[in-house]
Amino acid sequence: MRRLSGLAAIFQAAKGVGAVPARTAEYRMVQSALYSTGNNSSVMSHVLSHTKHDDQSSRAAARVVSGTMLFSVAASTLAGEAHAKEPIPPKFRPNDVVLYQYEACPFCNKVKAFLDYYDIPYKIVEVNPISKNEIKWSDYKKVPILMVDGEQMVDSSDIVDKLFQKVCPQVAAKSTSDNDEENKWRKWVDNHLVHILSPNIYRSASEALESFDYITTQGNFSFYERTVAKYAGATAMYFVSKKLKKKYNITDERAALYEAAETWVDALNGRDFLGGSKPNLADLAVFGVLRPIRNLKSGKDMVANTRIGDWYSRMEGAVGQPSKVQA
Ligand SMILES: N[C@@H](CCC(=O)N[C@@H](CS)C(=O)NCC(=O)O)C(=O)O
Secondary structure: OHHHHHHHHHHHHHHOOOOHHHHHHHHHHHHHHOHHHOOOHHHHHHHHOOOOOOOHHHHHHHHHHHOOOOOOOOHHHOOOOOOOOOOOOOOOOOOOEEEEEOOOOHHHHHHHHHHHHOOOOEEEEEOOOOOOHHHOOOOOOOOOEEEEOOEEEEOHHHHHHHHHHHHOHHHHHOOOHHHHHHHHHHHHHHHHHHHHHHHHHOOOHHHHHHHHHHHOOOOOOOHHHHHHHHHHHHHHHHHHHHHHHHHOOOOOHHHHHHHHHHHHHHHHOOOOEOOEOOOOHHHHHHHHHHHHHOOOHHHHHHHHHOOOHHHHHHHHHHHOOOOEOOO
């Protein structure tokens, strides 16, 4: 109820500012900001019941906010020199790789970290989280979806497994004790680490605004859309993050983030990467989900207050620039 009252206040405030199509955009933007909470059905239906128009601006605005759950600052965190990059083996040279994604989705960012590390060129299709028009052709209703030369792959961990089998078939076929360790930490990312992120990036009003401020600078949006996205989205996500905190039994979100970072450094046990001298799939998973928050206050605090910074810098160097190509 608290969340709905918060949203209602935003709607009321926004009503006084814009014309009808823009008002529709407000509902959609807030809705899309809630998309990945897993708890949003009541808010979704409330919002949808107010949504009549499907104008261009609302879709554009929705897309802006859709990336904001864990909004991506990937571009700005990719300053590192690319060394230790894995070349694509000659056997696996796909012609056409397309990633259907939400820009800030941690699962999508895991897949991107893999593609970037292995220098596999890919195109991105940003999915509208409300209409999902871009993935209407698929029975699978979540992102990421990866199309590799016409073959559909879904679920980030399955996608990474399938790609790894193509990229490194010999290594993928072997089952060693190293795999057990790698798998354990990949599961830790999905079951623990991802749940700590939203409560941190929307922890306070100023941090929620910081997150939305950055994402709304991406793309080509009107001043009005950007302003509504920033304030409505930040307010909504502030309340949603409190709910997530409760759901995952997090008492102090920063302490939980620091603890996770320290736990990861302990797991490295003095090695450059969990994989030894090169990143393995667990390194890529941890890096992928942290990359969107690295330049936010929470990411900076994490690096300042834990020992994760050195590993993170090594990963930036190893993963390098995105190998994404123009769609
Ligand atoms: N286990 C899946 C989880 C994917 C997932 O939950 N994706 C979210 C976005 S972060 C999603 O698409 N949710 C459904 C929706 O937005 O309607 C994976 O690893 O790919």
